[in-house]
Amino acid sequence: MGEVDLKVRDPNELNSHIQVNFADVFGEPDGVRSMDCVWENSYACFECGKNLCYKIMTFFCGLCIALEWGCEFAMITFNHVWCWTPCLRDFSITMGCAQKFFGTCVSCCLVPFCEGCGAFFSKIKISKS
Template sequence: MAQEAEEYCDMVNRDPNNLNDHVKVAFDDVIGEPDGAHSADCVWKNSHWCFTCGKNCCYKFMTFLCGICIALYWGCEFALIAFDQIWCITPSLRIFAIYCGCCQKFFGTIIQCFLAPICETCGLCFSRITVTNNS
């Protein structure tokens, strides 16, 4: 099973479906100095280095502490959702469709037996009406 996970785990492109494309956390995506408002080169370079190192260290530390447990939680959560859909919701929807089919037949029969003759009779009565224009 671990070998299966390694086969599907892309170590280069870790977001192949661009799920988190909106999360831009690179220095250039967060901080930018427009023309006419530039800091000293040493400040810019050191700010870039501090931002990148701080972000990387903090992110790696947080994922090291929590990443595996959170991944386990989400895996179990989606397993529960799949279980619920497969074993509870879909069979319930099928039962509902079967009962609705029976109700549809009952309702259709009632309409044919009671309402159709009334409508047919009214149609025959009103079909004899003629309208003439005397202008």
Template structure:
């Protein structure tokens, strides 16, 4: 929206991607009794974080703008098709079927209704007794 600022601190306010929150501790864990050297563990953490952040930043730098533009166009086309095609088509269908519903309802009321009433009156006279 024009004039709307982007929140540079909270970049996922709707928690769309909470499922891909991955930290070192979510991937690696050494159980009791099996330990690498402390320097290996600390440097592994640093390498993991550096690789993850560097790769993500490089990919977003190279592809982020193009992908954002493509998704913007995709959602624009989706909105366009709903506003100009699907909603009017559904409204037309709803109006047409409403008319058809009234027609068939009248036919059923005239033709089937009296038969059902007559059968109902016949069976309403049936009395069941337990002996």
């Protein structure tokens, strides 16, 4: 079992689309400014609310949700290993035989007919008058 990296928690950048920093959500354009104390306290309230709410939700729900997703991916893996992959392998073996059979039938019956039609229609000449 691999070690959990406590510093880099999204090494594959799965959630890089989620911007939850104050500067990614709020920005005052030039020419419009709130008071400095409002801006600074808004930052503090935003960060405190975001962090506290996230920590409470992960404390109460994170372990159960992680367990459920672990079970879900275990079921998906089980189905692929024990059901889907053997079924697909069986299907591909069976269809390989069917492909050879029908390919031979087409080569014996349809190819001569199509070659004859092609030779017949290749002699047609169209001229504009």
